[in-house]
Amino acid sequence: MKKIGVFVCHCGVNIKDTVDVEKLTEQLAIYPGVTYIENYMFMCSDPGQNMIKKAIKEKKLDGIVVAACSPTLHESTFQNAVEEIGLNKYQLEVANIREQCSWVHNNIQEATRKADLIIKTAIEKLKLNESLKPVSAPLTKRVMVIGGGIAGIQAALDIADGGYEVVLVEKKPSIGGHMIQLSETFPTLDCSQCILTPKMVQLGKNKKVTLYVNSEVESIDGFMGNFKIKIKRKPQYVDPDICTMCGDCTDVCPVVVHSEYDEGLSWRRAIYVPFPQAIPASFTIDTENCLGFEPIACGECKKVCQAEAINYDVKTEFFEEEIGAVIIATGFDLYPVENIAEYGYGKYPDVLNGLQFERILSATGPTGGEMLRPSDGKVPKEIVFIQCSGSRDPERHKSYCSRICCMYTLKHAKLYKHKVHDGQPYIFYIDIRSGGKRYEEFIQQAVSEEGIVYIRGKVAKVYKKGDKMIVHGMDTLTGKKVEIEADLVVLAQSIVPSEGVEKLIKTLKLSSDDSGFLMEAHPKLRPLESLQSGFYLAGAAQGPKDIPDSVSQASGAAAKILALMSKDEIQHEPIIAVVDENMCSGCGICIGTCPYGARILDENKVAIVNDILCEGCGACISACPSGAAQQKNLTDDQINNMIRVILS
Amino acid sequence: MKLPYYPGCTLKANARHFEKSAIQAMEKLDFQLVEMKDWVCCGTVFSMTSDDLMLQLASVRNLLRAEKQNLKELIVLCSMCYNTLKRANDFIVKDKGNLEKVNNFMYKENLTYSGKIEIYHLLSILKDRIGFSVIAEKVKKKLSALKIGAYYGCLLVRPEELAIDNFEDPSIFEDLISTLGGESLDFAYKLECCGAYQTVTKKDVSVKRVYEILNSARESGCEAIVTSCPLCAYNLDFLQKDVEEEYLDFNRIPVFYFTELMAVALGCGWDKNWSSLHFTDPEPLLREKGLI
Amino acid sequence: MYIRIKAADINNTQVKKIEELSGQNIFDCYQCGNCSSGCPVVDYMDISPNQAMRLAQYGRIEEVLSSEMIWICSTCLQCSSRCPKGIDVAKVMEAFRTINLRNGIGVVNPKQLGITETKDIPPILLICAMRKMTG
């Protein structure tokens, strides 16, 4: 029989105050199989680990139970410790007596009894544990980045820099994301396009990067290290390699629609370049609005294109890419403020959202950078900004703080002042969130020196009177109701997950949080990874973020992937299903049950397990009517023994 | 077809024309408004304290009597009665204990209320049951050239649970006006309180509200206001006298019940007696537009 | 212009009474001021609805009970419909009034209402006023 050592942790007072560790030690010392037992204040500390190692050596132990916190925290700590001394790490079990016992109970006697049982089940399981070796799998050294905003661009560049190939999938006709729409960026007020376009060009030229624009991920197969991902590319009808960007086609196109780039404040044709610095630099036909290629319908653009870059016969194409790991950088969109009827967005042309105001501020925008309001092209002399519009409102809108709008609103007010010196900006706020580096100073300076007036209170209503926008607000500091006759109103809308991302999340089988943003593996300790192995997160896709934070997360995720790519192969947990050939009846039930496609029937009609694909979820094992399938180190015998202990 | 309806006190007093015009107009649509028997005052404004069952009794008594008369629903014209009856209904139906207590208290009615009466505002019936397109076909005199501001006030749209349309951006009233051939103009104060019962204690509060509301309608180009609440109608119409004294730039503006406009459009004509129940007589405007 | 804040006042029995009568959690309020900015009659109030909420959080119920604002509130529910925290503010105002009314304190005394004042006033208006403001 195995010689088992049990180590009971106090976790300072976390366990000891609720579980009588001394009594436990006494009771368990005489439990069959236990050769050695000790308790200690912090098992995970160096002295704690050394205690285990010493006991293994001196008492010739061949199985260890550590009764401490959840295995998600320290299982690997203790596994490494026992392996250092030559014991197979699958001969170690962690009994969770903290999260599942001391933290959730307060009766010492009862908690001690429960801890005793938890440890005994671990001992019973351990008795039948096999020594296992990790399963090795090959690693495809190619990375996919989904989303070509600043986060996706940065991640792709870093990975390409590290020497690996990158496939970037962007659903729009150009990369750039929202940052390309911004005028200047807080807190340094450098021109957004000036700092972004060099990166876009670099990416476009990078030999290691394959760019798919107008594209989305269609389906995925495989597992971490060895994904097969299918990409769907909508036709662009203009060959980017041939198009000379002469613009003749646009001139003849009879269709005029709102420009996405200018957030509906200007117009474009059905054949268009999203913006001058687009990468890839090429025209695109927007089939939703194009009249049709048949000569009776239209077909004008093709006639005038001298380079013969336009080809109407292109069809939607599908590509399959072999990928080792994926970064999701799908960014954000703005909460549709039509939902906040009292602010009149969508009803009044002089109520804008933040991105529209960026376009008005921008030199490449609809007004050429002049501060003019949409309704009548006049210079707005008094302008009201409304923060938290749709955010921090669990009742009707979004419960969270959108994190970046305090800062960009102040930036808006400042840039407005730079253009209209005698203009007066007012900012309605509830709280100001300026935690970033040099952010608070940015705000203080504007308030003291630039005449920007902050009013603490939420706006109830915006309506039009003559050519003015009347704003009813509250100054909670004086307790007085405030009314402002403004020329323009700008709403700082909530940041929400990008449109359609829920479909992507479903396709990739990822998880999202309750607001629809991608869910990180751990909010503090693993913020760059998804819960599902092989997927990493960057930028506003994971939660509202400004550019510095998006870039940091992107580079961080890239570094994680570079670390992964530096390995020759990936290791896979060996806690997987096995089939006893003699018992399998060949019914095939397990094959449909496996969510990872790891089960097949071989030529002899016996089910087999693909060790690399099996995630050890156990679904097939419970489904098998013949009892032919077992999970390594979690066999029926082990489970029965564990249950028996609990019921004894 | 017959529709059981609950009039409420004011429709028998200051708002007689509201009731009369409604009955006439509905007849043109082949619906007969049948007054429920033995009704009492709804209690007016809903009491919002959690423990005040006493103040729900008046409303519930009506519901119970409606049930006694084998009615399934009550159609209400007055916004206040609609709001109060519906909220009282929800309040006691949601909590079985409350329902039991109220029933015990009213043992003399010899019936317990089951909570099954549905309360509808006439506007909802026009839209959902009859349908605006059907009404449009029956319009004899289009209200064309009449620019009308639809005033909802508070009680048709708040609280959200009983709002007869989107509570921040309703359009049911405007849609009715367009159905009748009129031009409905949006104005900023259409959902704002008229001052309500402040008229009794602090008249200046209501006078200012009325000024702001009517002014906002005027500025948007409205020539008349339409409402469905006798309280609003009183404030908006009769306080114009005080508004005039207080605010020199003010111009009078007629205030209709929506049913009066329906009656005109559906060909019932204008009853002279209705004019005397208004402060600002709408007759000249209707004449000017060639509607009567 | 001076408040001495004491632990004993916060969540005192009067606050609990207000919460019980209104069914609302006073401490949900984060002082955004939306209730006040939408209130149609706030310009006539001595303290604004959000200030009433704040005073309640400090346990200073008496101060609100003796204010004029609770009688100026016309129960229009605008505050309730827009509070981002879902507080039915109008119910809180009603709770304040109710405490006063149950102690016989009100601002409408039917006996003192003169004939001239009430002659043309429709019943709906008189009954409303008495229900909300007669102690």
Ligand SMILES: Cc1cc2nc3c(=O)[nH]c(=O)nc-3n(C[C@H](O)[C@H](O)[C@H](O)COP(=O)(O)OP(=O)(O)OC[C@H]3O[C@@H](n4cnc5c(N)ncnc54)[C@H](O)[C@@H]3O)c2cc1C
């Ligand atoms: C008005 C406004 C002003 C701002 N000003 C500043 C500022 O001054 N300073 C600052 O630091 N930050 C500012 N920001 C924040 C800044 O815009 C973001 O931090 C940044 O854009 C986040 O980058 P991202 O790459 O994560 O997301 P995005 O920029 O949103 O890019 C995401 C990309 O992914 C693509 N995509 C989405 N879904 C899919 C899909 N399913 N498949 C393929 N591709 C997909 C999108 O088309 C897009 O190209 C501002 C934001 C706003 C709204």
Ligand code: SF4
């Ligand atoms: S092993 Fe877990 S329970 Fe023990 S000291 Fe460390 S953290 Fe605490």
Ligand code: SF4
């Ligand atoms: S075929 Fe389509 S894109 Fe080309 S000119 Fe005509 S409408 Fe424009």
Ligand code: SF4
């Ligand atoms: S960042 Fe500022 S404006 Fe944006 S939701 Fe948060 S507090 Fe409101």
Ligand code: SF4
């Ligand atoms: S379910 Fe069991 S018996 Fe059936 S094929 Fe799979 S392993 Fe064999």
Ligand code: SF4
């Ligand atoms: S609207 Fe709600 S949260 Fe805001 S101040 Fe008023 S009660 Fe408080």
Ligand code: SF4
């Ligand atoms: S219910 Fe009272 S406090 Fe609330 S908005 Fe209306 S009048 Fe103001």
